[in-house]
Amino acid sequence: MTLDAKIPDGSLAEKWDKHCFAGKLVNPANKKKYNIIIVGSGLAGASAAATLAELGYNVQVFTMHDSPRRAHSIAAQGGINAAKNYQNDGDSIFRLFYDTIKGGDFRAREANVYRLAQISNNIIDQCVAQGVPFAREYGGSLANRSFGGAQVSRTFYARGQTGQQLLLGAYSALMRQVHLGKVTIHARQEMMDLVVEAGLAKGIVTRDMRTGAIASHTAHAVVLATGGYGNVYYLSTNAMSSNVTAAWRAHKKGAFFANPCFVQIHPTCIPMHGDYQSKLTLMSESLRNDGRVWVPKKAGDTRPPAQIPEAERDYYLENKYPSFGNLVPRDVASRNAKEVCDTKKGVGETGLAVYLDFADAIKRDGIETILRKYGNLFQMYEKITAQDPVKQPMMIYPAVHYAMGGLWVDYNLMSTIPGLFVLGEANFSDHGANRLGASALMQGLADGYFILPNTIGAYLSSCAPGVPDRSARVFAEAEKNAESLISKLLAIKGKRTTDDIHKELGKLLWDHCGMARNSSGLQKALDRIPQIREEFWNNVLIPGTGKELNQSLERAGRLADFLEFAELMVTDALDREESCGCHLREESQTAEHEAKRDDEKYAYVSAWQHQGTGKTPILHKEPLTFENVTPSQRSYK
Amino acid sequence: MQSKKIDISLKIWRQEHPDAQGNFQHYSLSGISTDMSFLEMLDVLNEKLTLEGKEPVAFDHDCREGICGMCGAVVNGQPHGPEPGTTLCQLHMRHFRDGDQLVIEPFRARAFRIEKDLVVDRSSLDKIIQAGGYVSVNTGGAPEANTIPIAQKTAEQAMDAAACIGCGACVAACPNASAMLFVSAKVSQLALLPQGHPERRERALSMVGKMDELGFGNCSNERECEAACPKSISIRHIARLNREFIKAALFSE
Numbered sequence: 001m002t003l004d005a006k007i008p009d010g011s012l013a014e015k016w017d018k019h020c021f022a023g024k025l026v027n028p029a030n031k032k033k034y035n036i037i038i039v040g041s042g043l044a045g046a047s048a049a050a051t052l053a054e055l056g057y058n059v060q061v062f063t064m065h066d067s068p069r070r071a072h073s074i075a076a077q078g079g080i081n082a083a084k085n086y087q088n089d090g091d092s093i094f095r096l097f098y099d100t101i102k103g104g105d106f107r108a109r110e111a112n113v114y115r116l117a118q119i120s121n122n123i124i125d126q127c128v129a130q131g132v133p134f135a136r137e138y139g140g141s142l143a144n145r146s147f148g149g150a151q152v153s154r155t156f157y158a159r160g161q162t163g164q165q166l167l168l169g170a171y172s173a174l175m176r177q178v179h180l181g182k183v184t185i186h187a188r189q190e191m192m193d194l195v196v197e198a199g200l201a202k203g204i205v206t207r208d209m210r211t212g213a214i215a216s217h218t219a220h221a222v223v224l225a226t227g228g229y230g231n232v233y234y235l236s237t238n239a240m241s242s243n244v245t246a247a248w249r250a251h252k253k254g255a256f257f258a259n260p261c262f263v264q265i266h267p268t269c270i271p272m273h274g275d276y277q278s279k280l281t282l283m284s285e286s287l288r289n290d291g292r293v294w295v296p297k298k299a300g301d302t303r304p305p306a307q308i309p310e311a312e313r314d315y316y317l318e319n320k321y322p323s324f325g326n327l328v329p330r331d332v333a334s335r336n337a338k339e340v341c342d343t344k345k346g347v348g349e350t351g352l353a354v355y356l357d358f359a360d361a362i363k364r365d366g367i368e369t370i371l372r373k374y375g376n377l378f379q380m381y382e383k384i385t386a387q388d389p390v391k392q393p394m395m396i397y398p399a400v401h402y403a404m405g406g407l408w409v410d411y412n413l414m415s416t417i418p419g420l421f422v423l424g425e426a427n428f429s430d431h432g433a434n435r436l437g438a439s440a441l442m443q444g445l446a447d448g449y450f451i452l453p454n455t456i457g458a459y460l461s462s463c464a465p466g467v468p469d470r471s472a473r474v475f476a477e478a479e480k481n482a483e484s485l486i487s488k489l490l491a492i493k494g495k496r497t498t499d500d501i502h503k504e505l506g507k508l509l510w511d512h513c514g515m516a517r518n519s520s521g522l523q524k525a526l527d528r529i530p531q532i533r534e535e536f537w538n539n540v541l542i543p544g545t546g547k548e549l550n551q552s553l554e555r556a557g558r559l560a561d562f563l564e565f566a567e568l569m570v571t572d573a574l575d576r577e578e579s580c581g582c583h584l585r586e587e588s589q590t591a592e593h594e595a596k597r598d599d600e601k602y603a604y605v606s607a608w609q610h611q612g613t614g615k616t617p618i619l620h621k622e623p624l625t626f627e628n629v630t631p632s633q634r635s636y637k
Numbered sequence: 638m639q640s641k642k643i644d645i646s647l648k649i650w651r652q653e654h655p656d657a658q659g660n661f662q663h664y665s666l667s668g669i670s671t672d673m674s675f676l677e678m679l680d681v682l683n684e685k686l687t688l689e690g691k692e693p694v695a696f697d698h699d700c701r702e703g704i705c706g707m708c709g710a711v712v713n714g715q716p717h718g719p720e721p722g723t724t725l726c727q728l729h730m731r732h733f734r735d736g737d738q739l740v741i742e743p744f745r746a747r748a749f750r751i752e753k754d755l756v757v758d759r760s761s762l763d764k765i766i767q768a769g770g771y772v773s774v775n776t777g778g779a780p781e782a783n784t785i786p787i788a789q790k791t792a793e794q795a796m797d798a799a800a801c802i803g804c805g806a807c808v809a810a811c812p813n814a815s816a817m818l819f820v821s822a823k824v825s826q827l828a829l830l831p832q833g834h835p836e837r838r839e840r841a842l843s844m845v846g847k848m849d850e851l852g853f854g855n856c857s858n859e860r861e862c863e864a865a866c867p868k869s870i871s872i873r874h875i876a877r878l879n880r881e882f883i884k885a886a887l888f889s890e
């Protein structure tokens with residue numbers, strides 16, 4: 001099979017408009033005769049569902065949460081980018097495009113990223129119209145702040161709760177469509193499988209998480225907006241239930257998985273402590289606008305921060321990257337934190353932390369200004385650590401945060417299974433090998449509000465309107481498979497809990513497929529993963545039954561998929577013998593320890609085709625070509 | 638602060654399914670680190686129960702950062718426990734002492750059905766939003782974002798209201814199981830912003846009407862909701878809702 005990204009012809013700036021014009025439309029009177037299933041109600045799913053319903057389609061939304069408003073998007077803190085250039089500081093659509101492509105270390109498609117930058121402005125208009133209370137200037141205009149990887153101020157925000165406010169905007173648009181009868185919400189339903197018939201996506205199988213009832217649902221098209229897979233590492237900044245299950249089960253049905261090894265490790269998180277720890281808490285990157293990152297110059301210096309004089313502090317980001325300073329992209333900031341901790345300059349109980357210090361900003365701007373900007377983040381930090389960042393510097397360390405990889409999609413956001421579309425963090429589309437801050441919210445909403453509604457019509461117009469044709473046999477079989485998976489899990493009755501095994505997998509990946517990777521470590525992980533998987537299938541202990549609310553069973557089902565997915569992730573990391581963005585192969589570094597790309601060999605998207613669990617998947621390469629930017633070695637000096 | 642280890646005893650509401658008869662069960666845990674979060678303490682209990690071949694306690698949670706609104710239980714009589722302005726997931730064991738007994742129950746209200754143990758069905762809150770908690774604008778129909786200036790103070794006040802996480806603690810705290818604080822937060826946010834003005838009358842009337850219809854009680858000014866709210870949403874918003882409601886009711890005559 002050859003991959004066709006379906007990138008339209010024409011100049012970069014014209015591609016999207018031309019494509020929208022050339023695409024087939026569904027007759028407005030016929031729209032109500034099409035059913036669309038959307039799995040996931042985060043920014044991507046909720047915005048798509050509301051918009052498709054507004055257009056007249058019948059939409060069914062499935063979420064594993066008790067309400068669409070709980071999706072993990074709610075936790076995004078820092079902000080959302082747009083090329084409005086309200087600050088008159090030289091921003092433009094082209095600059096947002098350029099920053100995003102460069103930030104992704106030239107491993108994303110030009111056409112997709114340009115479209116994202118174009119749409120960014122419409123998103124802000126839409127959200128303001130919905131009543132999203134963005135931060136404002138005294139004069140009443142919208143306020144902006146800066147984020148890593150950019151030298152302009154283009155990030156819109158609502159305190160430290162931007163994701164919450166944007167999601168509630170999309171959620172309220174969705175609730176309006178429920179009221180109008182165009183959307184049905186199926187809450188506490190977990191997608192168990194994708195149903196593919198004659199090569200086309202025809203529906204899904206779900207489990208009612210309250211009663212265990214397995215059911216199937218048919219549609220003309222299925223949309224996955226199920227978020228990212230960062231929890232494969234067990235500890236991450238993701239919500240506890242974030243998973244790869246929906247994407248992975250679609251992958252096993254034929255959807256290619258792209259760039260699974262591209263995982264972002266965020267530099268500003270609360271450091272790890274204790275073996276009971278269940279998650280890592282992100283401290284928004286916006287803190288790096290005013291906080292200064294430092295460690296003691298002397299290795300093993302255990303004095304409290306206040307007793308370390310200025311001359312004995314190493315503000316390593318400011319020193320090493322004078323033009324971006326503390327605002328270097330995330331991958332660079334994370335790697336440098338690891339490097340200083342590896343040389344024993346790390347602070348705190350474990351030595352796995354660096355300081356993020358607000359003392360100078362407070363002196364300069366006053367405590368009130370700083371608290372207005374970051375008050376709720378400071379509170380959150382204090383609640384967890386019992387320390388006040390006003391009185392002493394925060395301690396931070398990198399943590400797994402975001403999946404750039406995801407199901408492969410073409411320019412229309414359609415996967416390699418016709419009729420299956422993938423949006424938001426669940427797809428691989430726009431961030432290349434590293435995502436810039438405040439771009440995931442932008443991408444999720446671009447996909448849902450503006451892109452899918454303009455591309456799905458071309459596919460639907462090829463399906464007959466009315467009740468979707470389906471083979472009862474294929475659906476019955478898919479339901480039976482879901483039932484038997486559950487019985488199989490419950491029958492193991494071993495000795496170890498799901499979390500215990502998950503922690504083992506997570507540690508293995510963090511050690512060998514984390515911030516720095518090399519071939520021997522990756523090989524070790526690749527040998528070990530099938531053993532952990534076997535241990536899971538022989539020795540996991542899941543209490544309760546399948547016919548009730550059973551959270552242990554839910555977690556075990558997700559871990560089963562992570563255990564297969566992990567192998568693909570490591571395989572991908574092993575294949576890519578270059579460093580790019582977040583993927584640092586120790587074998588491929590510049591003299592200054594920066595990631596060294598190899599464009600000759602690796603300027604491609606890896607798209608993996610499943611061949612069966614434990615079997616070597618087939619790698620398809622989508623070549624990346626750059627006509628409007630010249631890939632350069634990234635430099636933030 | 639130095640972390641310590643404490644022993645605690647737990648009295649937890651166990652209920653197999655919505656129609657089952659529930660009851661309290663006793664458990665004890667020792668060597669709990671005071672750096673642990675409350676939910677991590679429940680994780681420890683659940684790992685222990687699982688290994689002992691018993692059913693773990695079902696409880697809702699997801700972000701564990703105080704923003705998704707999924708967690709919540711009544712701890713020693715207080716929704717989300719003893720710390721003001723804190724969700725259960727952000728509550729840490731350092732706020733308890735060695736030897737403490739913690740009584741943990743689900744959020745109880747007529748409009749919230751108990752699904753299992755501490756898990757409740759709060760979909761009635763979604764239904765209230767469906768009744769009008771939005772601005773009726775379709776995707777694509779929005780004017781340029783900076784067209785209407787909004788005073789910084791107004792935007793901040795709207796944000797204070799919009800911070801509601803929809804956890805339902807206000808309902809669980811209210812002697813009448815009213816959802817007035819929840820409703821008022823949304824009505825207030827949209828009444829403050831110009832974008833919400835065209836529909837403000839219908840919104841107030843239909844959201845309050847829906848709340849009544851779903852079996853939530855009335856507000857009798859007990860102020861328990863404000864005290865329990867993990868986002869410290871002020872009952873001033875209820876006053877604004879009342880003004881909106883009265884205005885709307887008068888004009889609709």
Ligand SMILES: Cc1cc2nc3c(=O)[nH]c(=O)nc-3n(C[C@H](O)[C@H](O)[C@H](O)COP(=O)(O)OP(=O)(O)OC[C@H]3O[C@@H](n4cnc5c(N)ncnc54)[C@H](O)[C@@H]3O)c2cc1C
Binds near residue numbers: 074440444
């Ligand atoms: C702490 C944190 C802070 C962040 N801050 C920012 C920021 O400031 N700016 C920014 O741009 N980005 C930020 N991000 C990233 C951004 O929030 C996410 O990438 C984005 O919100 C993902 O949205 P989504 O719609 O793709 O998926 P999600 O919001 O994760 O939604 C997934 C949905 O899928 C459903 N689902 C999943 N699996 C199943 C299944 N099997 N069956 C049924 N339903 C299922 C869930 O119920 C949910 O509704 C942050 C991320 C984190 C973790």
Ligand code: FES
Binds near residue numbers: 724726727
């Ligand atoms: S788990 Fe999300 S608010 Fe507590």
